[in-house]
Amino acid sequence: MDKVYKRLNNQVEKSGYHLNPDIEFTKDLVRGLLANEQRYGYWSCPCRLSANNLEEDLDIVCPCYYRDPDLNDYGACYCALYVSDEVIRGERSVESIPERRPPKEQRDAERAEEKKRAEVIESMEFTGKLSKPVWRCKVCGYLCAMDEPPGICPICKAKKERFERFM
Amino acid sequence: MDVSTLNKEKGDHISGIDRGKVVMYGLSTCVWCKRTKKLLTDLGVDFDFIYVDRLEGKEENQAVEEVRHFNPSTSFPTTVINGEKAIVGFKEKEIREALGFQG
Numbered sequence: 378m379d380k381v382y383k384r385l386n387n388q389v390e391k392s393g394y395h396l397n398p399d400i401e402f403t404k405d406l407v408r409g410l411l412a413n414e415q416r417y418g419y420w421s422c423p424c425r426l427s428a429n430n431l432e433e434d435l436d437i438v439c440p441c442y443y444r445d446p447d448l449n450d451y452g453a454c455y456c457a458l459y460v461s462d463e464v465i466r467g468e469r470s471v472e473s474i475p476e477r478r479p480p481k482e483q484r485d486a487e488r489a490e491e492k493k494r495a496e497v498i499e500s501m502e503f504t505g506k507l508s509k510p511v512w513r514c515k516v517c518g519y520l521c522a523m524d525e526p527p528g529i530c531p532i533c534k535a536k537k538e539r540f541e542r543f544m
Numbered sequence: 545m546d547v548s549t550l551n552k553e554k555g556d557h558i559s560g561i562d563r564g565k566v567v568m569y570g571l572s573t574c575v576w577c578k579r580t581k582k583l584l585t586d587l588g589v590d591f592d593f594i595y596v597d598r599l600e601g602k603e604e605n606q607a608v609e610e611v612r613h614f615n616p617s618t619s620f621p622t623t624v625i626n627g628e629k630a631i632v633g634f635k636e637k638e639i640r641e642a643l644g645f646q647g
């Protein structure tokens with residue numbers, strides 16, 4: 378557990394993010410992540426109920442898609458595993474924040490729409506406009522123009538399945 | 545949901561001062577849920593807690609429905625007081641006040 382915490386902390390600091398400086402609090406969350414890895418096979422958010430299905434939970438695999446907007450608005454992600462610079466500097470305190478993740482019905486509808494959009498884009502002729510499709514990492518926003526998204530996001534290390542076709 | 549039928553890992557009844565029927569729906573891995581459970585324990589009130597992530601099948605669906613009824617985003621912790629008022633998240637002040645504790 379301590380090893381995982383240290384590794385995560387190093388990785389996070391290198392990429393310009395910060396874990397919650399309350400080490401006990403943070404280690405508890407890391408324990409939760411490891412428990413979820415055992416139960417579901419992936420780092421499902423410890424503060425959200427997993428569907429035990431990666432496709433449905435892709436948005437809440439840590440770091441979740443809601444982390445960055447929550448850091449901007451509240452200074453912490455939903456679990457408060459990640460905190461903003463302001464919190465680190467002691468200018469802002471962390472508290473339990475509202476859930477940004479849409480309810481299940483809305484998520485299902487959005488996923489279906491995304492799938493449709495991806496199919497339309499897939500069928501479009503790109504030659505002449507773009508020489509390559511553009512992929513967007515849904516965790517950190519990294520964009521790249523390649524035939525396929527990278528196996529791992531070079532910025533935030535998110536896996537391939539968390540990319541979407543952007544253009 | 546009747547916690548007396550659950551395995552203690554999944555949910556339990558904590559005896560204490562009667563401040564109405566208090567049920568905390570939480571996740572065993574969530575630190576805000578842990579804080580809420582600790583607050584209720586420290587206040588010494590009578591309450592039930594249910595760890596929804598440790599439930600399965602019908603039990604899980606029932607608990608999720610109960611939470612959704614009070615909190616459409618089905619987030620945790622959700623603390624339901626007397627089947628009327630729900631407090632979503634670890635809101636110390638709100639929980640204290642709703643249970644008749646001042647400050």
